[in-house]
Amino acid sequence: MLIAENIHKSYGKVEVLKGVDIKLSEGEIVALVGTSGAGKSTLLQVLGTLDSPDQGNIWFEGQMIHQLPEKMQAKFRNESLGFVFQFHHLLPEFTALENVCIPGWIGKSSKNEIENRAKDLLDRLGLSHRLDHKPSQLSGGEQQRVSVARALINQPRLILADEPTGNLDTQNSQELYDLLFSLTRETGVAFLVATHNMALAEKADRVMRIQDGMI
Ligand SMILES: Nc1ncnc2c1ncn2[C@@H]1O[C@H](COP(=O)(O)OP(=O)(O)OP(=O)(O)O)[C@@H](O)[C@H]1O
Numbered sequence: 390m391l392i393a394e395n396i397h398k399s400y401g402k403v404e405v406l407k408g409v410d411i412k413l414s415e416g417e418i419v420a421l422v423g424t425s426g427a428g429k430s431t432l433l434q435v436l437g438t439l440d441s442p443d444q445g446n447i448w449f450e451g452q453m454i455h456q457l458p459e460k461m462q463a464k465f466r467n468e469s470l471g472f473v474f475q476f477h478h479l480l481p482e483f484t485a486l487e488n489v490c491i492p493g494w495i496g497k498s499s500k501n502e503i504e505n506r507a508k509d510l511l512d513r514l515g516l517s518h519r520l521d522h523k524p525s526q527l528s529g530g531e532q533q534r535v536s537v538a539r540a541l542i543n544q545p546r547l548i549l550a551d552e553p554t555g556n557l558d559t560q561n562s563q564e565l566y567d568l569l570f571s572l573t574r575e576t577g578v579a580f581l582v583a584t585h586n587m588a589l590a591e592k593a594d595r596v597m598r599i600q601d602g603m604i
């Protein structure tokens with residue numbers, strides 16, 4: 390589903406990625422581990438077309454996504470990609486329910502359908518009693534779960550998650566992973582998750598370690 394070849398990325402003189410190769414198949418859950426600063430977030434952002442590689446190629450379902458015009462990349466991100474950010478970027482003036490619905494309003498589904506799906510996801514994430522809360526009225530872990538629901542609203546083919554349990558207690562991170570894993574199994578999406586949580590990494594189908602800019 391996703392192939393990345395020889396990805397290089399530097400910030401100024403800091404060479405973060407030095408020739409990363411990755412293959413992800415449908416229905417596969419892969420954990421990306423590595424020390425803080427190793428380049429996990431950088432890699433996810435490049436794979437998700439939020440940042441461009443200095444060198445190398447990325448194919449998603451046969452398409453070279455990093456070379457698409459910006460408009461097509463935005464369409465790819467909206468329709469095919471679910472991104473769970475390390476810092477969740479919820480929109481402060483909108484409620485939890487609206488934050489989850491917003492990426493759905495851009496697509497073809499009806500407003501009702503999106504709202505029902507959003508409520509269902511928020512319910513599965515234990516947030517049905519927080520639909521009308523704004524982000525500032527939610528705990529860090531609740532905000533994180535809202536951002537997971539938002540990533541799933543358009544039924545993506547690929548989920549890129551960056552430390553999605555960083556703000557959660559053991560019980561809630563366990564539940565979040567169970568949900569993400571069962572959705573992956575149910576729908577055949579590919580799931581790449583950067584994490585420091587080794588208990589989680591052990592449950593993935595495969596663990597990739599990023600070290601010295603390479604996998
Ligand atoms: N915009 C930027 N400008 C300059 N340097 C950057 C930028 N973004 C990241 N870096 C540097 O690139 C390196 C990799 O950062 P990255 O965020 O990918 O690490 P990470 O593996 O996600 O770490 P963590 O586990 O702490 O989240 C770090 O040394 C960081 O300081």
Ligand SMILES: [Mg+2]
Pocket residue numbers: 429430431475551
């Ligand atoms: Mg990071």
